[in-house]
Amino acid sequence: MSLTVQLYTMLSMIGMGASLGAALDTYHRFLKRGERKRWLVFIYDILFWIGQALAVFYVLLLVNEAELRMYVFLALLCGFAAYQSLLKSLYMKVLNLLIYIFVQTFYFCVRVVQLFIVKPITILIHLIIAFVLFLFRLLIGIGTGLWKVIIAILRLVWKITFIPVRFVCLVIWKPLPNHVKIFIKRQAGLLKYFKKMKKHIFLIWELIKKKLGGPRK
Structure with a gap:
């Protein structure tokens, strides 16, 4: 050598x-x-x-x-000792700084997603629920003669709103990592809104079935 x-x-x-x-x-x-x-x-x-x-x-x-050779192990030991005595404190500061920047960037991206995607979707869900409840109250006030028309309107509203929103949500939701999905669910409370919407839909459906199947005078 x-x-x-x-x-x-x-x-x-x-x-x-x-x-x-x-x-x-x-x-x-x-x-x-x-x-x-x-x-x-x-x-x-x-x-x-x-x-x-x-x-x-x-x-x-x-x-x-x-x-x-023997000096290979001595060189490794010298390099390790030099790092421990001269570079360790500086390296740890740089490492902690990079971790902090990464974490803050991640939370910023999550806040952006929550502000521009999650909140508009929740507002849209509230508007749809309010619209469905309005139609139901209007239906009760009008009577049973316009059930088919109201159901057709509801189907049209469903096709216009829920299907595109669901498609967009799936396109955005699938590529996200699992920890981002869990964080978004906890922060935005989407499950609570979906459960609330489901409860209203079942309530409306039960009232519709009762109205259609109830005794007529």
């Missing part, structure tokens, strides 16, 4: 030792051991160290065709 190859090997292993320290801190930052089961942490630890070993081996293979 030439001196140039040895120098490249030393420098690359020092860099890999520093990157190992940064990867270890990043791993501990996201793992949160206290919140996970022990067997799952054990599996994660094994996979992490296997990945780091493969990365070191790959770099060593590129530099000196994977020849192991």
Whole structure:
């Protein structure tokens, strides 16, 4: 092995030792051991160290065709120690800053979705419910002679409003990650509105059946 190859090997292993320290801190930052089961942490630890070993081996293979010498381990240790003493505090600050930016960007996107998609849909649902209740009250006041006309109007309203809205909602809803869906459901209370709408629809349907099937004078 030439001196140039040895120098490249030393420098690359020092860099890999520093990157190992940064990867270890990043791993501990996201793992949160206290919140996970022990067997799952054990599996994660094994996979992490296997990945780091493969990365070191790959770099060593590129530099000196994977020849192991004693100074390779010393260079890794020196790089790791240099990271711990010189770069760790700076790296953790940068990492926490990037995590904060990502989280704030995520919540901003969720607020935008809630403001421009969720709220208009909920307002539209309230308007539709109010319109259906208005038609039902109008129907009771007019009598049973215009049932077919009112039902035709309701079907038309259904086709004009619910079907396009449902299509748009499905197109927007399906690509969203599951944690975004859960957050939107909790924040916007869509389930509450859907249950309320379902309750009104069943109530209207029962009253319609009672009106149609009841005794006539």
